Every structure is written in structure tokens, then in C-alpha cells.
Amino acid sequence: MVNRELRAKEGVPGKYEILPREFFFKDTMTVAKELLGKYLIKKEKNYYISGRIVETEAYLGDNDPACHAYRSITPRNSVMFEDGGKIYVYFIYGNYYCFNIVTERKGSGSAVLIRAVEPYSGLNYMKKRRPEVRSVYDLTNGPAKFCLAFGIDRRYNGMKLNNGNFFIVKNPSAERINIVITRRIGLKEGADYPYRFFIKNNPFVSNHRLNKEIISEIIV
């Protein structure tokens, strides 16, 4: 499955292969790891912007006290209980949005948070949305920074991926990714679980002391 329109406009190396919906039906930890290195593309009015996913966190439904879906279904978290492959956007700290991808099958309440991407195309549009940012490394190195740069807000909550606005594609050339695993960031309950994943030595990962508190490393 190759989208020639995207391929022509984005020029990501190799062929553009859109991830099938089944990719997101797998268990959340697997999806969180396998999303690293994939390209997230957003269609704007007359152009596309894109970035390579470099940092994720897993949130595991009713087994995970840090997960928004831990207690019960509410108006805010209802999208998390739908089938994998939908977009869950929530509003946080009075100012910011975070972008998640729902995982597993209907009812699981699980998702993967996109914590950082490496800008790939549309850098000028990202800078225009974040004029105060000086370094390209600070454009998208955090879950809300990424949403600011990509213009993500509550309008996208509940949308399907690969359905017009957002696409996630892989580069079919077999790329090995060195993954570092740490605790998740910004939590009280559930903070000790090793559910944060990022690409080793990538300069677009969010800055945090936990980057040095490495629990394990794997190659996928």
C-alpha cells in the first residue's frame, strides 16, 4: 500500500507504506516501540508537514493507574475505548494538548502518547507556529511542543489515522532502531513502570533527567 501523492510531496527516503489499521490492534507496548522511526504526516490546506517519531509512552488501560482510562469511561477519555488507530487528543495544564494513538481493540482503553518527533518536512510552518523558539531541536521535543508545532488541538480528537488528516508511514528499508527504556515523565501514580521509549542518542528527544536513568536498552 503506497500512497503516491504523499511520496511525491514528502520525499521521505524509500517508499511510503502506510501502516495498516491492524498495526494498532497489537499490544500497546509493542506498538509504542514499533512506532519509533515511523513518519507522522499531517495534511494541511495546501501542503504536508511531517516528522519522524523518536519518543513514545505506553498507557495500558485499566491495568495502569496513570492511564486516563484507568477508572472508567468519561466524556474526555471515551475515544480510548474505541478500536486501535484512532487519535486521542487531550487538553492539559490549561494551555496544552497531547496527541495519542489508541491501541488494541475496542474496550481496552489503551494508547500510545507521542512525546517527540524529529521534524522532517514543513520546518518553516512549524517555526511559524512557534516563533519564539530559537533552536530547531526545541521545536517538537515534548508532547505539547510537538502539538504546537503541528497545529494539533481538540478538533482532531476521535479521528481515524490514515483517513485524510494524519498518516503514519514506514520506510520499508529494514532499519534497526536502538531503543532506550525509562520510566514515564510527569506522573505520580504509575511512575515506576518502564513504559517510556526513545531512540538512543537522538537529539530531538525531550530533555529530562530520566534520560540518564536507563532501565534497559533493546534493538528492534
Add this chain to the structure above:
DNA sequence: CGGGAGATGGGCT
């Protein structure tokens, strides 16, 4: 550079 305070408003008890 690393750490901490403040901003800010929706969600839920």
C-alpha cells in the same frame, strides 16, 4: 547547565 516556580483552565470528585 540544572532546578524550581508560575501560568492556566478543563475534568472530575
Add this chain to the structure above:
DNA sequence: GCCCATCTCCCGA
């Protein structure tokens, strides 16, 4: 009324 999956700025070293 308290909590919050954050960001930015400002401080001191």
C-alpha cells in the same frame, strides 16, 4: 476545590 501524561522563564553555579 484539587489535580494535571507541560512549557517557559529565571535563577544560581
